[in-house]
Amino acid sequence: MAFWSSPVFARRFVQSLCLQNAHTSPAPRLPSSVWRYPRRGMSTMQAPSISQMSMPEWTEAFKRATVDIAKMDIHGISYEASAQRMRDLLRTGLLKHTDLRENPERFFEAHRLLAAHSTQTGPGFWIRFTVHYNLMAGTVLGLGTEEQVALLDDMQERGELGCFSLTEKLAGVNSGLIVNTIATWDEHSQTFELNCPDRGAQKNWISQGLVADKTVVIADLRLNGQSCGPHAFLVDLRRDGAVVPGVTLKDMGRKTVGNDLDNAAIAFANVRVPKGALLSRYADVEGGRYVQKVRGVPVFHMIGQRLFTGRVAVAQAALAFRRGLFEATQRHADAKKCWAPEGEPVLSNVPQLKALFAEAADKADVLERFVGKCEAKLCAYLRRNEMPDIPLTEAIAVAKVKCVEVSIDLCHRLKNEVGSYALMAGTGFEQSDFLTCCKFAEGDTRILMQKMARDRLRLHQKQPPVGPSAEWDEETKKCNELLMKLTEAEKCGDKQQAWDAHWVEVYELAEIIMARIMRDFA
Numbered sequence: 022m023a024f025w026s027s028p029v030f031a032r033r034f035v036q037s038l039c040l041q042n043a044h045t046s047p048a049p050r051l052p053s054s055v056w057r058y059p060r061r062g063m064s065t066m067q068a069p070s071i072s073q074m075s076m077p078e079w080t081e082a083f084k085r086a087t088v089d090i091a092k093m094d095i096h097g098i099s100y101e102a103s104a105q106r107m108r109d110l111l112r113t114g115l116l117k118h119t120d121l122r123e124n125p126e127r128f129f130e131a132h133r134l135l136a137a138h139s140t141q142t143g144p145g146f147w148i149r150f151t152v153h154y155n156l157m158a159g160t161v162l163g164l165g166t167e168e169q170v171a172l173l174d175d176m177q178e179r180g181e182l183g184c185f186s187l188t189e190k191l192a193g194v195n196s197g198l199i200v201n202t203i204a205t206w207d208e209h210s211q212t213f214e215l216n217c218p219d220r221g222a223q224k225n226w227i228s229q230g231l232v233a234d235k236t237v238v239i240a241d242l243r244l245n246g247q248s249c250g251p252h253a254f255l256v257d258l259r260r261d262g263a264v265v266p267g268v269t270l271k272d273m274g275r276k277t278v279g280n281d282l283d284n285a286a287i288a289f290a291n292v293r294v295p296k297g298a299l300l301s302r303y304a305d306v307e308g309g310r311y312v313q314k315v316r317g318v319p320v321f322h323m324i325g326q327r328l329f330t331g332r333v334a335v336a337q338a339a340l341a342f343r344r345g346l347f348e349a350t351q352r353h354a355d356a357k358k359c360w361a362p363e364g365e366p367v368l369s370n371v372p373q374l375k376a377l378f379a380e381a382a383d384k385a386d387v388l389e390r391f392v393g394k395c396e397a398k399l400c401a402y403l404r405r406n407e408m409p410d411i412p413l414t415e416a417i418a419v420a421k422v423k424c425v426e427v428s429i430d431l432c433h434r435l436k437n438e439v440g441s442y443a444l445m446a447g448t449g450f451e452q453s454d455f456l457t458c459c460k461f462a463e464g465d466t467r468i469l470m471q472k473m474a475r476d477r478l479r480l481h482q483k484q485p486p487v488g489p490s491a492e493w494d495e496e497t498k499k500c501n502e503l504l505m506k507l508t509e510a511e512k513c514g515d516k517q518q519a520w521d522a523h524w525v526e527v528y529e530l531a532e533i534i535m536a537r538i539m540r541d542f543a
């Protein structure tokens with residue numbers, strides 16, 4: 022029986038809700054919501070093990086465990102105190118690191134439950150949570166051996182936080198995961214040495230980077246002077262509370278929102294890490310040679326897998342923010358009287374606002390269903406620990422772009438239709454940069470749209486359309502037209518210049534592709 026489903030764990034879980042947290046100092050205290058949880062008719066003997074909870078039971082337990090997080094004073098709380106809440110939540114064991122594979126519905130539900138408070142809490146805690154569970158733990162789960170995955174249980178029991186160090190000052194998701202931080206293999210000492218050779222290679226904007234105990238670092242693996250491409254390493258950032266020698270952490274500074282979250286620039290200088298730091302399910306170093314363990318599965322493809330789960334979670338978070346903002350504003354608008362030539366209509370009956378509420382409800386409904394379908398299909402792949410197929414990866418990219426961009430558009434228009442209310446602190450409008458974070462997290466809108474257009478043009482070249490051009494659909498016509506323009510422009514300059522010169526048409530093509538995918542995805 023797995024530890025998590027054993028009665029021993031159930032007992033320890035309930036005890037952990039009652040006990041003080043070993044990490045807190047000097048006066049450790051669990052959130053009051055968590056304190057209440059076992060007291061409400063749940064003795065140690067009665068508590069169901071977490072793994073046996075039904076979805077409604079689990080949802081209720083997670084809500085109770087996060088009551089204090091939802092009520093957090095984000096302007097007053099330090100990032101250390103916010104991180105402590107994350108440690109406390111982690112140690113409840115409610116969401117296991119391995120749930121991403123074994124119980125992915127809980128993983129997505131947890132993200133949605135936290136995002137439901139985002140108009141009040143902003144993006145800070147939500148990012149902290151997703152970086153830890155999806156990017157850090159998810160990468161270990163996806164790329165690690167079973168022994169490496171087992172380390173996640175130890176981290177959870179100890180309440181240790183992790184971060185994910187991909188983005189660099191001059192590289193990251195936008196560069197297609199190509200990075201400049203280097204991990205050089207030393208056969209003699211059987212260690213890797215991590216280095217950022219220049220400023221551009223330093224890790225940038227790493228969420229939870231100032232407090233994390235461990236990080237997954239994406240670095241270019243070098244062996245015998247040769248690059249083996251980006252690989253993931255699970256390394257200590259701290260030991261016994263002190264930052265590991267050779268690691269430099271720098272605060273990114275104050276942000277418009279989310280200052281309860283620490284963001285760090287991280288530099289590595291001659292940091293030695295053991296061989297086991299390389300997450301080695303798919304590739305390893307054996308006898309001084311690079312060995313790809315699973316044919317046809319390059320490591321960087323598997324690193325990218327985390328982006329799919331992240332994109333679904335981000336898409337749903339954007340929708341949750343929009344919903345929260347519209348619901349609160351609707352309550353205000355329903356009660357607020359306005360001047361009119363006759364009578365005193367309520368604000369929500371002013372025609373342009375009424376139309377916006379209706380439009381938002383319709384659009385959100387379509388998007389909720391679409392991203393819900395993506396989630397359901399992705400869960401099946403996650404349980405099998407397989408990469409999603411191409412139609413699903415495309416649909417997920419569309420869901421990410423559309424949910425975020427439609428939410429940004431609707432919230433922006435709402436702000437400009439509700440008068441002075443939108444300027445008031447506490448209405449949620451001041452947290453609108455939550456959506457800006459959604460825009461570039463796990464793949465920026467523009468980059469994703471460019472990829473859609475590029476992939477489609479490649480397909481168009483490989484499989485030219487048949488039949489008379491007058492009968493081609495809009496997408497095929499657009500591909501053809503754009504290809505001809507690009508070919509012409511390439512004669513006068515290079516490919517990138519030609520591409521940039523036709524950026525408007527590139528995004529127009531992407532819009533057509535997205536409309537088709539949303540229509541046809543089943």
Ligand SMILES: Cc1cc2nc3c(=O)[nH]c(=O)nc-3n(C[C@H](O)[C@H](O)[C@H](O)COP(=O)(O)OP(=O)(O)OC[C@H]3O[C@@H](n4cnc5c(N)ncnc54)[C@H](O)[C@@H]3O)c2cc1C
Pocket residue numbers: 148152184185186187188189193194195225226227228229279284458461462463465466467468
């Ligand atoms: C709050 C926060 C938390 C973060 N947490 C993490 C984390 O935990 N781990 C991590 O690894 N990273 C993290 N990041 C980094 C984040 O993923 C990057 O900020 C993001 O990838 C965008 O990079 P950039 O800001 O350097 O954008 P830039 O490269 O400066 O680009 C700015 C904009 O220009 C456009 N653009 C850029 N290049 C192109 C191009 N070639 N063609 C067309 N358009 C382009 C895009 O619209 C882009 O948004 C975080 C960032 C923030 C702000």
